Amino acid sequence: MIYENEIKALKRAGRFRERKLYDDSLQDLASNDYLGLSTKKKHLKKAMKLLEDYQTISPKASMLVNGYHPVHRIFEMELAEANGFEEGMIVGSGFLANMALIESLVRKGDRLFMDEEYHASGVLASQLLGDRVVKFRHNDAEDLKEKLEAYPGKRQIIAIEGVYSMSGELAKKEIFDLAEEKQALLIVDEAHSAGVLGWKLQGIFEHYGIPITEHHIKMGTLGKAYGSYGAYILASKEVITFLENRAKSVIYSTAPSVIDTALALVNFRYILKKADKIRVEIKDRQAMVAKEYGIHLQSLILPIRVQSNDQALFLQKGLMAQGYLVGAIRQPTVSHPIMRVILSLSVPLRETRHALALIHHNLD
Numbered sequence: 001m002i003y004e005n006e007i008k009a010l011k012r013a014g015r016f017r018e019r020k021l022y023d024d025s026l027q028d029l030a031s032n033d034y035l036g037l038s039t040k041k042k043h044l045k046k047a048m049k050l051l052e053d054y055q056t057i058s059p060k061a062s063m064l065v066n067g068y069h070p071v072h073r074i075f076e077m078e079l080a081e082a083n084g085f086e087e088g089m090i091v092g093s094g095f096l097a098n099m100a101l102i103e104s105l106v107r108k109g110d111r112l113f114m115d116e117e118y119h120a121s122g123v124l125a126s127q128l129l130g131d132r133v134v135k136f137r138h139n140d141a142e143d144l145k146e147k148l149e150a151y152p153g154k155r156q157i158i159a160i161e162g163v164y165s166m167s168g169e170l171a172k173k174e175i176f177d178l179a180e181e182k183q184a185l186l187i188v189d190e191a192h193s194a195g196v197l198g199w200k201l202q203g204i205f206e207h208y209g210i211p212i213t214e215h216h217i218k219m220g221t222l223g224k225a226y227g228s229y230g231a232y233i234l235a236s237k238e239v240i241t242f243l244e245n246r247a248k249s250v251i252y253s254t255a256p257s258v259i260d261t262a263l264a265l266v267n268f269r270y271i272l273k274k275a276d277k278i279r280v281e282i283k284d285r286q287a288m289v290a291k292e293y294g295i296h297l298q299s300l301i302l303p304i305r306v307q308s309n310d311q312a313l314f315l316q317k318g319l320m321a322q323g324y325l326v327g328a329i330r331q332p333t334v335s336h337p338i339m340r341v342i343l344s345l346s347v348p349l350r351e352t353r354h355a356l357a358l359i360h361h362n363l364d
Contacts, residue, residue: 014309015330026325027347029355032165034196034300035278036346037227037267047262059255063090064244067255075265076232082272083202084212085234089243092256094191094221095121097231100247101187101219102159105239106132111153113144115160117167119189122159139164141174148182156184162193162204166334168301170197173208179215187217195225196282196300200275214238225271228264230256278345285343288353293360302341303329304359312337315362324355 010016037043051057054070061067076088091097102125106112114126117138126133134151137143139160148156158179160171171188179186190203198206203220205212214236222230233243243250271278286297295302306312312328316339319326327340339359343352 022325027323027351028325028344029341029347030325030327032224033344034225036344043266044263046266050262057258059258063255064251069258071258071262075261079232080234083234087237087240089233089240090256090261091231091233092253094231096249096253097219097233098122099125099249100243102126103128104243104246106157109154111151111156113147113158117164118159139172141172141178145178158184159187162188162190163299165192167303168299170298176210185215189219191221191224194220195271201271222264226264227267229260281345284349300343304339306337306339309337315339322358
């Protein structure tokens, strides 16, 4: 066996993973389907109807050959307009979007300042940059300021997340202010904030009321609140033009799925239309957690620390027996194991409360 010893070591450490086909009847408190749109079959029918006017329904090639579809362009334009950006670009996945941004934008003589808890895709891309990368303490504006002053560059580029996926923390407003003060290019990964934060649920820029400038870049995914698959980048026309010419994960990848993009477009329009109602449902879940546990959430991510990997897996199994699926998150994704509870709108409030009570009862 070629990797037998390594696999055994993972199992001993409680870090072994495998793909599973979970029972679809389980109440889903594990996935990133924040708004419960993954089960809206009516939206899929609308997406299919939207494609009826086009002869081509698959991407066929990269966007720079002939894989760029009118549906891609419509989605880019509507996203950019709703978020206050000049231009948009549809991308195959969040992983590819982060690879595109980090690998291509940080040129010779530039400096990238990355939050130490930035997504693994950005970290992987940053490893191509050598000594151009400076990490700063998680969500620490003072540490970032010191490092911006200590490490000058032709361009200074900051990379943060709007909502951090494991903790549910929001990026601090002070970091946005500092980026503006220093005229640094600011990349914000809004995978977990778009669809959850803001008056129209457009994300953390809207949540903080930040006017968009040429120094802002927003990246988001379609496989979370938008209930589909793929990703997007919003920025100035100049930055998008540069990415078209330099971002390898865009240039050398087949264009994003047309059907998935159409579904995301339908869901995006639904979110804009129903934002008031959705926002109330989000607040109801946050208020329940505040009342029951004294925890004041600003996102829909509730991490609950547990003692060990074994305990996390034990709790997950027990919750499944009670009809709930909750993520048992272990190293290396987190430094200490947690139960990651997603307060999804697809799960009724009463059931969410019950699942949380089960977890806390077993931790007492």
